[in-house]
Amino acid sequence: MPAGTSAVASPWDLHRNPDLYPDPEEFRPERFLGNRPPRGAWLPFGTGTHACIGGQLAFLQVTVLVYRLIRRGQLLPATRQDEGIGHRASTEPYPSQGCRVALRPVRGRHPQGAR
Ligand code: HEM
Structure with a gap:
């Protein structure tokens, strides 16, 4: 990206990426059992300098x-x-x-x- 470009991380889109979470709209908390998401793929508390x-x-x-x-x-x-x-x-x-x-x-x- 050119210098000065603003970039925004979108947990909303990240958590709905079917490559990471098949059927992302399905409420299936058991998908996390014994199966940690890859690093950076689950950001419920945000990320970066303003992370929760x-x-x-x-x-x-x-x-x-x-x-x-x-x-x-x-x-x-x-x-x-x-x-x-x-x-x-x-x-x-x-x-x-x-x-x-x-x-x-x-x-x-x-x-x-x-x-
Ligand atoms: C399930 C509970 C919680 C969730 C899902 C949550 C989620 C978040 C998210 C998404 C952000 C924004 C991060 C960003 O801008 O990138 C945030 C910021 C923040 N949260 Fe939480 N939070 C939770 C509980 C708490 C608790 C218990 C506290 C305090 C004891 C707290 C204090 C803060 C503060 C102070 C910020 C602002 C940080 C900053 O702007 O530097 N949060 N939180």
Whole structure:
């Protein structure tokens, strides 16, 4: 590129590249199981000098939250599974119906009681 050209990284396009993620619009989180994306192919926290400073913290929080929830029971979608992508005055897309989930307690899964 010529000197002075502005370049913008687009995680939106990157994460929808079918060469990296077959059927990219399908919600299949299990695609990441045992299969790390190539370096630079997954940028949920941005990249470069303005990359998210809270990425590690956010990752830890979500890991603890999900771990505690699934010890209590089974998480089930409470909205239509094909809910669309919402757009509002923000840079990030979001699930149009809020991606609500219900927790169905599983008897015997956690005999000491979940903490
Ligand atoms: C799942 C949770 C989170 C996601 C997906 C996320 C994602 C992002 C993204 C995409 C950016 C923009 C990076 C860029 O411009 O290239 C960003 C910036 C930023 N995030 Fe997060 N973030 C999360 C949680 C957090 C948390 C927990 C904190 C603070 C404790 C935080 C603090 C920041 C700050 C301060 C910036 C601006 C960095 C800068 O402009 O230099 N984020 N985040």
